[in-house]
Amino acid sequence: MTTEIQPAAELVALVGDFARREIAPLVAEYDRAEHIPRNLLDRMADLGFFGGVVPVEDGGLGLDHVTFASLVEEVSKVCQIMGTLVSMPSGLVGAGIARYGTPEQKERWLRPLAQGRIFGGSAVTEPQSGSDVAGMQTTYRREGSGFVINGTKAWISNLDIAEFFLSFATVDRSLRHRGVSAFIIPRDTPGLGLHPYKDKLGFRPICTGEIVLDNVRLGPDSLVGDEGHGFEVAMTAVERGRLGVAARSVGLAQACMDEAIAYARERRAFGHPIAEFQIVQSKITDMTVGVHTARLLVEDAARALDRGDRGRRLTSMAKMYASDVAFRSAADALQIHGAYGVSPEFPVGRLFRDAKVLQIVEGSNDLHRAIIGEMAVGIRSDS
């Protein structure tokens, strides 16, 4: 484990170099096999890639958000799935524990997570509620000093590697967000059933599926934050996660642009490289402008978080815009590849499939569109 703090630019360059040398040759195969090689994750852990913005005293690298976003983008240019795993300790899985966890919870779960010694999951979505988090049906009741949880979570990532799940349940559905509490559920807890989905369109190497909570009994030390304040823990996880999704989207869009330019220079039609056709150039122009503006928006959102702002509006904007750019860039890169775009020989098909999923996870882009609009007209506060 690398414990010394490296200058930001050096760290980002190290990550990029590792991704190109060690990850790139394996991506197509592990995407097809729907499996992440554990030894690759272990090597990334040895280099300290998972520490992100988690404070140094909790086992992380204590990076600023701007450097963290560059690091996530760099690895995502090669594989945004690895970008997802690198982001999780600082976002969806770790951020709620970093902010609301007890010293014991941080020592037991956050430290090894930030060091890449363990992985975790964040179980918010349910079969009947995704965007509407407060509409969750999973319930808990008190039993002695502990809790008993019943319900089902859906579309939860890292079912294969997670040692624990940060999850959420309500004491009374009619209370909506005011009834929700957050819990850490260790993987080996009796009553926890894990049911992976197979053959997803995108995000294939990430094992995603259903979690059934059947009379899951937890001690008082499992509660994260105060009882009845779990919605805030969930929102911290999801909001912090958005910066990572945005940075991953920029990395993926950059990869689409690089692939499209290389192919367009090489491929000839009507006696010319197709790069000479203005309609092809126009698509590459859109990618160039899209990647640049998305990156600026991600940096702006990261700077807001570094100032200590909640950054709700900016992280929503960055997530929505960058993943829309990623999807449009992937569709155009695929078009530029013609028939070869649908061949597994070229990476653009995988980029296209993953880009579609980036528009859905951690807040569907339609939801972000609604949130940003509501903030603009004053229906919703952005702090």
Ligand SMILES: Cc1cc2nc3c(=O)[nH]c(=O)nc-3n(C[C@H](O)[C@H](O)[C@H](O)COP(=O)(O)OP(=O)(O)OC[C@H]3O[C@@H](n4cnc5c(N)ncnc54)[C@H](O)[C@@H]3O)c2cc1C
């Ligand atoms: C590969 C993958 C991995 C995932 N990993 C996780 C994970 O680890 N943990 C986790 O908790 N979840 C995870 N999810 C779930 C993901 O976060 C949800 O799919 C997402 O929040 C959307 O919820 P939903 O699918 O229930 O869509 P719904 O909420 O049913 O929405 C469907 C559509 O309705 C529209 N819509 C809904 N609400 C609004 C609104 N207010 N305004 C405008 N339009 C709206 C949008 O078009 C939206 O796309 C994952 C999903 C995928 C695909």
